[in-house]
Amino acid sequence: MLNTLKKDIDKELAEFLRSSSIMMSIKRSSPVLYKGIKDFIRRPGKRIRPILVVIGYLGYTKRKKPDLRGLIRSSLSMELLHDFLLIHDDIIDNSETRRGKPSLHRLFNTKYGAPPADKLGSDLGLIAGDIVFAAAIKELLSIKENPVHINKAVSILADIAAQTGLGEYLDVINDSKGIDAITEQDILSMYTLKTAKYTFEGPLLIGSSLAGANNIETGKISKLGSFLGQAFQLQDDLLDIFLSSKDTGKPAFKDLDESKRTLLIRETYARSNNTSRKRMQSIFNKKIRLKKTS
């Protein structure tokens, strides 16, 4: 069932790229921008977020004949939100690749014949991300449902985007702190905001809210989604260290390479002897660029 659903989502994603009003107006004005966004969005992925929107909806709807096509189209909003966040994330992290291909800002530099790390790519990537965010909101409105439910889902999408942004902000600040200055709690609350919210809790909340779930039900979903999201992030940290890029589609040791303050790295530091700690400090503290943090 999940496989069929994933295929339906990919099909609808292709349809969105082909015929949505936003994508069509981009295509007319800038073929480079259009192809860049299209290439990025169509890259293979797990589509876990739209899948969870659909599951959340079907678990709570009382309709015998739900608008499945509209539901899948609405679920794209969470995939597009994900794409928008990745595009901006890659600019912030100076990432060269994403899903086994160039990050979008790098792609723009190639397309326009600018040097790989030119600011032009970041500028255009920033704008492309903003446009994809706008498209995410618009797509959420697709389902034929009670407009009160849709309003509620829009509000949740906005909340998730804001909280994920806050998590990203704390991540940048954490990464700029000395490795000895970060607590487990710092890392866990950043994980909750940056990943858990928009990977599990958000999609499930949006799906169930579209279906009209009540506050008691959505309260339970929030808790479940939050824990699932933390577990997912911990797993992601482990994969970075213990799996090759062939298996994950990401460069191996990306977190280490970027001196990310993951829980795994913090724990390694906490359990190391003084010699190892000093070595870790000298590597990780290179990235510190702040005098003050809060």
Next chain:
Amino acid sequence: MLNTLKKDIDKELAEFLRSSSIMMSIKRSSPVLYKGIKDFIRRPGKRIRPILVVIGYLGYTKRKKPDLRGLIRSSLSMELLHDFLLIHDDIIDNSETRRGKPSLHRLFNTKYGAPPADKLGSDLGLIAGDIVFAAAIKELLSIKENPVHINKAVSILADIAAQTGLGEYLDVINDSKGIDAITEQDILSMYTLKTAKYTFEGPLLIGSSLAGANNIETGKISKLGSFLGQAFQLQDDLLDIFLSSKDTGKPAFKDLDESKRTLLIRETYARSNNTSRKRMQSIFNKKIRLKKTS
């Protein structure tokens, strides 16, 4: 009446900063981010966009007792959209100031003790902009109205944001072209997308759609808003050259300084003799960084 309205909008903006769920959660996690956004949003401005939302609504509503407080709160969405766009624009343009004070990304570098042009500020500014965009969407839902009208307004807001992004993208590309390679049409269509849409057409459309205006009515509003927006941008170009920074609150000759391809500058080029053209080319073409454009 406009003055009272402006005061009410500023009051509601302060209330948004004080008590909205998004701002409160930011305040708890990062006082620097909170103060940065607050300082930026509270800077004096014309509030022309929220004013036009209110006017658009009152012009078309059939209600005898409209939800005025909710309407003003919803109208903030266009002010916040404006703020979000300015924050990202300033990163793209490397602007040091905005509304007579530091641009937000510059402010973050100061707050965290990083050098003025450090990438940290851009990274944090990028995220702050994303959060303000999310808040814009959420605030639009405030008014007590027919939820079908509200969903329509959300859809318009998403369209405006996407089109403004597209205009911004074309602006970056135009600025990277030789001054002799740009047509009047390039500039005008960029003006329409980048400014007209979200300054006049968008707010009027959102206001009237919230009130339930029909398609014939909104079609007329679109046309009016589009022309007003182009006129506004032309006026803005003139002010940049012919008024001092004291009068505009912006640095004088900002467009010239950034080698912006405005219609005024394009016309000056077209009417100049060969000697002047060559001088202009040598100045303006410094900014060209693209090999290909489209």
